[in-house]
Amino acid sequence: MEWRDRGIVLGVRKQGETSVVLELMTATHGRHLGLVRGGRSRRLRAVLQPGNLVEVNWRARLDEHLGFMTVEPLALRAALLMESAMALQAVQLLAAHARLLPERDNNPRLFALLDETISHLDEPALGAIGLFRFEVAMLEELGFGLDLDSCAAGGRDDDLAFVSPRTGRAVSREKGEPYADKLLPYPALLRAGRNALPDADDLAEAFRTTGYFFARHVWEPRNLVEPDARPAVVAAFRRRQPALV
Incomplete structure (x- = not known):
């Protein structure tokens, strides 16, 4: 062979x-x-x-x-990544996510996303966007995909503000406001468009949402804990990308 x-x-x-x-x-x-x-x-x-x-x-x-x-x-790329603790932590986190996949299970989409994300880790905002999209794709690959394109309750699709923690579906501001304390934030960087750069609050919302579904559907059922690198890399991304004014 x-x-x-x-x-x-x-x-x-x-x-x-x-x-x-x-x-x-x-x-x-x-x-x-x-x-x-x-x-x-x-x-x-x-x-x-x-x-x-x-x-x-x-x-x-x-x-x-x-x-x-x-x-x-x-x-x-390792020499460039070694110049940033944030980038090194991000690579460790991406590797931990990849190890959730069965060995030898072909997945060209995740390979392409992994390659693209690592290639942009020297740019904090683009690296953060790539890491978030990789987490969303990983959840989908593991059978727990999020539906973030339309309102689950029939509200306006152009004003999505929340995500249901039960179904992983998006909810509009109008339909979700009465239950805001029970819902997860809708990742603002999705509203901003594919090429928009996130601010610190956008990043916090995005990783809080994907982290919730990883904990509920992946880590806890497998008796795993959140990878040590994840809170560190999210905090590092936020420090490197302060809130826009």
Whole structure:
């Protein structure tokens, strides 16, 4: 068995004296692990840093085996990411989200979103937007997609202000005001349009909403807790992107 693909480094763990087990999110083979001989060498350590994009060749006698990987760099982004604690925390969070997926389950959409998000982490506002969209897409992939395009109660779709914590559907300001204390905020960055830059309050609302559904549908049922990097990276995004005036 053998294939070649592009992959984003999620993490590594030591294996023996000189090798590592590499974890990648690949373009067409899903989240995949493999043994890299000499992975602890000086040359490969620089390549096998979280966030880097690599070309990978995987081979094994049987498909179910761990297999061996050889890698070549395509985009070495780790050096740039290391200049920002926020960016490093964001990569850790994205990797934690990716590990919620079954191993080897092909998902080119999430790979593309992951690649795009990491490539913009040096720009706090764009990185925050990408991370939020990745969380929304991850919820959908795990079977808990949010319906944020129209009002669940029949109100105006152009004045969405809340999200139902029970159904994950959007609610208009008119229909939701009487129950505002029981509803989640509608992510303002969705109202602003795809290319608009969020302010600090927008970010707080957006991550509060996705965090609620991750806790309810993903982390708690799996006996998991919110990744340590998540509150840290959200706070860092907010510090780097103060409220607009």
